[in-house]
Amino acid sequence: MIDIATRVWNHKWKIDPIVRSMIDTDFYKLLMCQSVFRNKPDARVTFSLINRTKDVRLAELIDEGELREHLDHIRSLSLSRGESTWLRGNTFYGKRQMFRPDFMEWFEALRLPDYHLEKRDGQYELTFEGSWPEVMLWEIPALTVLMELRGRAVLNRMEKFELQVLYARAMTKLWEKVERLRKVPALRIADFGTRRRHSFLWQDWCVQALIEGLGDTFIGTSNCLIAMRQEVEAIGTNAHELPMVYAALAETDEALAKAPYRVLEDWQEEHEGNLRIILPDTFGTKGFLKRAPHWLESWTGMRIDSGDPATGAETAIEWWKSRGEDPRKKLVIFSDGLDVEKILELHRQFEGRVRVSFGWGTLLTNDFRGLVPNDALRPFSLVCKAVSANGNPTVKLSDNPNKSMGPADEVARYKRVFGVGEQEALEVIV
Amino acid sequence: MIDIATRVWNHKWKIDPIVRSMIDTDFYKLLMCQSVFRNKPDARVTFSLINRTKDVRLAELIDEGELREHLDHIRSLSLSRGESTWLRGNTFYGKRQMFRPDFMEWFEALRLPDYHLEKRDGQYELTFEGSWPEVMLWEIPALTVLMELRGRAVLNRMEKFELQVLYARAMTKLWEKVERLRKVPALRIADFGTRRRHSFLWQDWCVQALIEGLGDTFIGTSNCLIAMRQEVEAIGTNAHELPMVYAALAETDEALAKAPYRVLEDWQEEHEGNLRIILPDTFGTKGFLKRAPHWLESWTGMRIDSGDPATGAETAIEWWKSRGEDPRKKLVIFSDGLDVEKILELHRQFEGRVRVSFGWGTLLTNDFRGLVPNDALRPFSLVCKAVSANGNPTVKLSDNPNKSMGPADEVARYKRVFGVGEQEALEVIV
Numbered sequence: 001m002i003d004i005a006t007r008v009w010n011h012k013w014k015i016d017p018i019v020r021s022m023i024d025t026d027f028y029k030l031l032m033c034q035s036v037f038r039n040k041p042d043a044r045v046t047f048s049l050i051n052r053t054k055d056v057r058l059a060e061l062i063d064e065g066e067l068r069e070h071l072d073h074i075r076s077l078s079l080s081r082g083e084s085t086w087l088r089g090n091t092f093y094g095k096r097q098m099f100r101p102d103f104m105e106w107f108e109a110l111r112l113p114d115y116h117l118e119k120r121d122g123q124y125e126l127t128f129e130g131s132w133p134e135v136m137l138w139e140i141p142a143l144t145v146l147m148e149l150r151g152r153a154v155l156n157r158m159e160k161f162e163l164q165v166l167y168a169r170a171m172t173k174l175w176e177k178v179e180r181l182r183k184v185p186a187l188r189i190a191d192f193g194t195r196r197r198h199s200f201l202w203q204d205w206c207v208q209a210l211i212e213g214l215g216d217t218f219i220g221t222s223n224c225l226i227a228m229r230q231e232v233e234a235i236g237t238n239a240h241e242l243p244m245v246y247a248a249l250a251e252t253d254e255a256l257a258k259a260p261y262r263v264l265e266d267w268q269e270e271h272e273g274n275l276r277i278i279l280p281d282t283f284g285t286k287g288f289l290k291r292a293p294h295w296l297e298s299w300t301g302m303r304i305d306s307g308d309p310a311t312g313a314e315t316a317i318e319w320w321k322s323r324g325e326d327p328r329k330k331l332v333i334f335s336d337g338l339d340v341e342k343i344l345e346l347h348r349q350f351e352g353r354v355r356v357s358f359g360w361g362t363l364l365t366n367d368f369r370g371l372v373p374n375d376a377l378r379p380f381s382l383v384c385k386a387v388s389a390n391g392n393p394t395v396k397l398s399d400n401p402n403k404s405m406g407p408a409d410e411v412a413r414y415k416r417v418f419g420v421g422e423q424e425a426l427e428v429i430v
Numbered sequence: 431m432i433d434i435a436t437r438v439w440n441h442k443w444k445i446d447p448i449v450r451s452m453i454d455t456d457f458y459k460l461l462m463c464q465s466v467f468r469n470k471p472d473a474r475v476t477f478s479l480i481n482r483t484k485d486v487r488l489a490e491l492i493d494e495g496e497l498r499e500h501l502d503h504i505r506s507l508s509l510s511r512g513e514s515t516w517l518r519g520n521t522f523y524g525k526r527q528m529f530r531p532d533f534m535e536w537f538e539a540l541r542l543p544d545y546h547l548e549k550r551d552g553q554y555e556l557t558f559e560g561s562w563p564e565v566m567l568w569e570i571p572a573l574t575v576l577m578e579l580r581g582r583a584v585l586n587r588m589e590k591f592e593l594q595v596l597y598a599r600a601m602t603k604l605w606e607k608v609e610r611l612r613k614v615p616a617l618r619i620a621d622f623g624t625r626r627r628h629s630f631l632w633q634d635w636c637v638q639a640l641i642e643g644l645g646d647t648f649i650g651t652s653n654c655l656i657a658m659r660q661e662v663e664a665i666g667t668n669a670h671e672l673p674m675v676y677a678a679l680a681e682t683d684e685a686l687a688k689a690p691y692r693v694l695e696d697w698q699e700e701h702e703g704n705l706r707i708i709l710p711d712t713f714g715t716k717g718f719l720k721r722a723p724h725w726l727e728s729w730t731g732m733r734i735d736s737g738d739p740a741t742g743a744e745t746a747i748e749w750w751k752s753r754g755e756d757p758r759k760k761l762v763i764f765s766d767g768l769d770v771e772k773i774l775e776l777h778r779q780f781e782g783r784v785r786v787s788f789g790w791g792t793l794l795t796n797d798f799r800g801l802v803p804n805d806a807l808r809p810f811s812l813v814c815k816a817v818s819a820n821g822n823p824t825v826k827l828s829d830n831p832n833k834s835m836g837p838a839d840e841v842a843r844y845k846r847v848f849g850v851g852e853q854e855a856l857e858v859i860v
Contacts, residue, residue, distance in 0.1 A: 003433035161642040165605040168598035175595040212591040 015069045018148045018200065022079045022110075023087070023224035025140040026194050028236030030087070030224065031275070034103045035242070037133040039266045045245055047135050048387040049126040049142060050405075052428060053380035057122035058146060061153040064119065070145045071115050071126075079108050086228045093233075093275050112138055132245065132389070139241075139384040143195040146382060147366070151198055154376045169371050170198075174206060174364075177340045178213035187347055188357035189214065190235040191221035192335055193365030196379060203365045207232070210364075219357065235359070237277040237303065238267060241386050244282060244396055248389035253417050261293055268295070277333060278302045281399045284420035285312060289319045297323040301331030301355070307399030308426065309334050309342070310349055317354055327354045335359035337428075339367070381428050400426045445499045448578045448630065452509045452540075453517070453654035455570040456624050458666030460517070460654065461705070464533045465672070467563040469696045475675055477565050478817045479556040479572060480835075482858060483810035487552035488576060491583040494549065500575045501545050501556075509538050516658045523663075523705050542568055562675065562819070569671075569814040573625040576812060577796070581628055584806045599801050600628075604636060604794075607770045608643035617777055618787035619644065620665040621651035622765055623795025626809060633795045637662070640794075649787065665789070667707040667733065668697060671816050674712060674826055678819035683847050691723055698725070707763060708732045711829045714850035715742060719749045727753040731761030731785070737829030738856065739764050739772070743780055757784045765789035767858070769797070811858050830856045 023030075036043075051058060079087075084104060092098040099107075113130040115138070124146070128138040155163065181187060191210065197203040207226050210218040220233030227234035243260040250256040260282060268276065276299040280288040285307070297320070304312035313334070317327040331354070334346055338360050350356050368377035385405060386394050395406030395414045401423045404411065414420070453460075466473070481488060509517075514534060522528040529537075543560040545568070554576070558568040585593065611617060621640065627633040637656050640648040650663030657664035673690040680686040690712060698706065706729040710718045715737070727750070734742035743764070747757040761784070764776055768790050780786050798807035815835060816824050825836030825844045831853045834841065844850070 003436070006433070159642055161605070161639045165601055165639075168601035168605070171595055171598035172602050175591070175598070209591045209595075212589055 015066070015073065017073045018070055018145050019074050019077070019141040020200075021083065021225045022077050022107075022137075023083045023228065024144070024194075024200065025137065025224060026192075026222040026236055027092070027224050027227070027234040028222065028238055029137060029140055030099070030107075031236065031271075032238055032242060033107075033133050033136055034099060035238075035266060035270060036136065037103050037106060038100075038270075040132055040245070040249070043132040043245060043249060044130070044390050045132040045135055045386050046388045047128040047138055047142075047384055049124060049146070049382070049384050051123055051380070051382050052402075053382070054123075056150070056380045058150060059119045059122050059124050062124070062146070062149045064117070064124075067124070067145070067149060068117065070149065071117070071142070074141045074145070075112050075114070078111060083225075083228070084108055087224075090228075090234075093271075093273060106133075110134065110137070112141075115142075126384075127387075132386075136241065136386070140195055142384045143382055144197060144200070147196055148199045151368075151377060154372060158372075166368075166371055167202075170202070170368055171205070171209075173367060173371075174209055175213065177364075178209060180340050181217060181343065182214055184217075184344065184347060186351065187214075187217045187343070188219050189217055189343070190219050190233075190357065190359050191223065191226075191364055192235075192359035192361040194221075194223045196362040196382065197365035198368060198377070204230070206365050222359070237271075237275050238263075238279060240279065240282045240305075240396055242267075243279075244394040245386050245389045247283070247414070248386075248392040248394045253413070256414070256417050257291075260288060261296070264296065264299075268299075274300055274331065276300045277331070279305060280316075281306045281312070281397075283395075283397045283414055283418040284423075285315055285399050287419045289315065292319075294323075297325055301333060303333040303335055303359075305336045306403050306426075307424065309336060309346060312399065313346070313350055313354065313356075328352070329355070331355040331357065333357050333359055335361065337361075337363075339363040397423075399423065400428070402426060402428045445496070445503065447503045448500055448575045449504050449507070449571040450630075451513065451655045452507050452537075452567075453513045453658065454574070454624075454630065455567065455654060456622075456652040456666055457522070457654050457657070457664040458652065458668055459567060459570055460529070460537075461666065461701075462668055462672060463537075463563050463566055464529055465668075465696060465700060466566065467533050467536060468530075468700075470562055470675070470679070473562040473675060473679060474560070474820050475562040475565055475816050476818045477558040477568055477572075477814055479554060479576070479812070479814050481553055481810070481812050483812070484553075486580070486810045488580060489549040489552050489554050492554070492576070492579045494547070494554075497554070497575070497579060498547065500579065501547070501572070504571045504575070505542050505544070508541060513655075513658070514538055517654075520658075520664075523701075523703060536563075540564065540567070542571075545572075556814075557817075562816075566671065566816070570625055572814045573812055574627060574630070577626055578629045580810075581798075581807060584802060588802075596798075596801055597632075600632070600798055601635070601639075603797060603801075604639055605643065607794075608639060610770050611647060611773065612644055614647075614774065614777060616781065617644075617647045617773070618649050619647055619773070620649050620663075620787065620789050621653065621656075621794055622665075622789035622791040624651075624653045626792040626812065627795035628798060628807070634659070636795050652789070667701075667705050668693075668709060670709065670712045670735075670826055672697075673709075674824040675816050675819045677713070677844070678816075678822040678824045683843070686844070686847050687721075690718060691726070694726065694729075698729075704730055704761065706730045707761070709735060710746075711736045711742070711827075713825075713827045713844055713848040714853075715745055715829050717849040719745065720849075722749075724753075727755055731763060733763040733765055733789075735766045736833050736856075737854070739766060739776060740779055742829065743776070743784065743786075747784055758782070759785070761785040761787065763787050763789055765791065767791075767793075769793040827853075829853065830858070832856060832858045 087099050113134050116127045118125045128135040191207050207221050220235040221227050222236045224234050242263045246263045247259040250259045302316045313332045320327045320330050343358050362379045366379045393407050393410050395410045397420050398404050402425050517529050543564050546557045548555040558565040621637050637651050650665040651657050652666045654664050672693045676693045677689040680689045732746045743762045750757045773788050792809045796809045823837050823840050825840045828834050832855050
C-alpha cells in the first residue's frame with residue numbers, strides 16, 4: 001500500500017529543502033546569539049563564506065538558481081511552536097530556562113536577513129550583513145546548504161543501486177569506527193559535524209548509530225534539531241566568533257589586548273560549570289594563557305581547536321598546574337580534524353591526566369572519502385566567518401597559520417599586541 | 431505522514447510469511463512439473479530434507495511451532511490470477527504458451543500436500559509424500575523457509591543499527607562482486623540462488639542490483655516471482671530429480687541403464703533450443719556421455735553441476751568433438767558453487783572455445799560470510815531431494831562422491847550398471 005497523500009505532498013515541493021528548521025543549527029550558535037543579543041545587539045557584522053579548498057570549484061558544481069532557492073527558503077523559516085517550547089523548557093547542561101524570555105521572544109519573531117551572492121573565479125561570494133545576533137545565525141545553514149548542494153551535484157549522476165551501495169558503504173565505514181570506539185571504556189564523544197555534514201538525513205543517521213552503538217560514550221550532538229528529535233543532549237559552548245568580533249570592535253590596542261577576556265567575563269555572567277570552557281587559540285594560545293586573569297583559572301576546561309592537539313592539551317595542563325589547579329579535575333575538549341585514530345591516540349595519551357571529551361566533526365558526518373570516482377565527495381574546508389564588525393576587519397591568528405584570517409596589516413598589529421611569534425603550519429583537511 | 435492502514439495491516443499477520451506465492455520457486459521446477467504431470471503423473475514420490483552441514487543444528491536454532499506455521503501457510507497458497515496469466519501468456523525461452531492449458535488448470539487448482547515433521551539429533555526430519563507432480567513443488571519453499579528461519583534466528587539477537595549495518599555490509603559485498611564482473615565483456619550470468627537465499631527480499635534486492643549493475647551480462651533469474659515482478663527472463667531447464675526418479679522407477683538393470691536417456695527423450699518432445707540442456711552427472715558424466723545416443727549430440731548444451739567444473743567442461747568439449755559437433759556452437763552452463771573468482775577463471779579458460787553461461791547461486795543470494803559473530807550466517811548445504819519413487823530408493827552418484835545419495839547396495843548396483851569407477855571427492859560448500 002502506497003501512501004498516496006505523501007506522494008502528492010512531495011510533488012508539491014518546488015525544491016527539496018536542505019534546511020527546514022531554525023534550530024537545524026549548532027547549539028553554541030544559540031548560546032552565543034543570546035550572549036550577543038544581550039551584550040552587543042547593535043554591532044554591525046558581516047559574515048562571509050570562505051572556501052579554503054580552492055580546487056573544489058563550487059560555482060561550477062552548484063547551480064546559482066538552485067542555491068538561491070535554498071537560501072530564500074531559509075529566509076522563509078521561523079521558529080516553530082514545538083521548537084520554541086523545547087528551547088524554553090528543556091534542560092541544557094543541567095540548567096532549566098537556559099534561554100531567557102526576552103531572547104526567546106526575539107528569536108520567535110526572527111527571520112534571517114538578506115544575503116548577497118556573486119560568482120567569482122569559480123567560487124561563490126556569499127555574504128550576510130546586518131546586526132550581529134541576526135547575521136550570525138546564517139553561518140550554519142549557509143554551510144550546510146553549500147555542502148549538501150555540492151554532494152547532490154555528485155549524486156545526481158548516480159543510478160539507484162549505485163546510490164544505495166554508496167550509502168551502504170558509508171554506513172559500513174561509520175559502523176567500523178563505532179566498533180573500534182565502543183571497545184574503549186571511559187571515552188566521551190559528541191557529534192560536532194553539523195556544519196560540514198553530507199546531509200541532514202545522514203547526520204541524523206550517524207547520531208542514531210552512535211546512540212545505539214556507543215551507549216554512554218556518546219554524550220550528545222551540537223545539532224539542536226537532532227538533539228530534540230532523538231532526545232539526546234545538545235552540546236556546545238562558544239566559538240572564535242566572539243573574541244574576533246569583540247577584538248574588531250576594540251578602539252585601541254589596549255582594548256584589543258583585553259577583548260578576549262572581556263568576552264569571557266560576559267560569558268561568565270550567564271554560564272557556569274561545563275559551559276565555562278576557554279577557547280584560547282583565537283590570537284595564539286600561549287600569550288592568551290600567559291596573560292589570563294586569575295578568575296579564568298577556575299573555569300572548567302579548555303577547547304583545543306587548532307595546532308597540534310596533544311601539544312595544545314599539554315599546554316593547558318601545564319598552565320593549570322602553574323596556576324595551582326589540579327588538571328585531573330579539568331576538562332579538555334578536542335574538536336579539530338578528529339577521526340577514530342586521533343581520538344584513540346589522544347585518549348591513550350591523556351587518560352587519567354585530565355578529563356577529556358571529543359567533538360567529532362566532519363569525519364563523523366561526512367566521511368565519504370574513497371567511495372565515489374575521483375573522490376568527488378571528499379570533505380573540503382568551507383567556513384563562514386565574521387569578516388568585519390562596525391566596518392573594522394576581523395582577525396584570527398589561530399595556533400595554525402593555515403587557519404589565520406584578516407588583512408596583512410591587521411594580522412601584523414594583532415601579532416604585536418598579542419605577542420605571537422613563529423607558528424607551526426599544519427595542513428587543514430576539513 | 432505514516433500510512434496507518436499499512437501499519438494496521440501488518441499487525442494483522444500472525445506470522446511474517448517467508449513464502450507468499452506459488453511461483454516463488456525455481457522456473458525449472460515448473461518446467462519439470464509439467465513434464466512429470468504429462469509423463470509420470472501417478473508416480474508416488476517421497477521428498478526429504480537433508481542437511482549436509484551437520485554442525486548447523488537446525489532443530490536447536492528454529493522453533494518447531496514457527497516452522498509449522500510457515501509450512502502450513504505454504505499449504506494455504508494457490509496460484510493467483512495474475513501469476514496464472516503471466517505463466518500462460520509470457521514468452522519463456524522465446525516460446526509463447528510454454529505451459530499447456532491442461533497443466534495450468536491443474537496448477538491453478540493445486541494446494542501443496544501435507545508434510546511430515548520430526549526432530550532427530552538436533553535436525554529436522556521433514557518429508558513430503560504423494561504424487562510426484564505435487565510433492566516435487568515442496569522442494570524450493572521447504573528450503574527457503576528453513577534457510578530464512580535460520581537467518582531470522584541469528585538476526586533476532588541484533589539491534590536496529592546493527593541490522594542496518596549488516597545489510598549495508600552485505601550490499602557492499604555484493605556490489606564489489608558486481609563491479610568486478612561488469613568490467614568483463616561477454617559474460618552471461620543468471621541468478622540461481624532461490625533455494626539457499628538469505629531471504630526473499632534479499633534475493634529480490636540482489637536481482638535488482640544485477641539488473642542495474644550488470645546490464646546485458648545479467649540474463650535472468652531462476653525465481654519466477656522475481657522474474658515476473660522485475661520483468662526479466664525466467665531461467666532454468668531440468669535437474670537430477672528427473673533421472674533419479676525415472677531410474678528408481680526402472681524395473682530391470684537394462685531399463686535402469688536407459689532411464690537417463692528416457693528422461694531426455696520425454697524432454698525433447700516438449701522443448702527445443704536453449705531448453706535442450708544435458709545434465710550428465712547424475713550417474714557419472716563419463717559413462718553417460720560414452721553411451722549417449724546420437725540424437726543427444728544435437729542438443730544445445732550441457733550443465734556442469736558437480737566435480738571440478740573445468741574438467742567437466744573439457745569433457746563436454748571433447749565429447750562434442752568426438753561426435754563431430756563444433757563446441758563453439760554449444761553452450762556450457764556452470765552452476766555448482768560459483769563465486770566471482772571461479773566465474774572469472776572459468777570465463778577466461780573457455781572464452782572462444784565454447785559458449786558459456788553461469789548459474790550463480792548461494793554465493794550470490796546468501797553471502798553473509800564474515801558479517802556476524804561466529805560466522806553464524808555462513809551458508810550451509812541444505813537440500814530437499816526425491817529419496818524414493820514407488821517404494822524404491824533413489825540414487826545419485828554425481829561426479830563428486832560427497833554429493834552422492836542412496837543406500838549402499840543400490841549405490842553399488844548403480845555404479846555397476848553405469849560403469850562408474852573411482853571418483854575424486856571435492857568439498858561441498860553450498
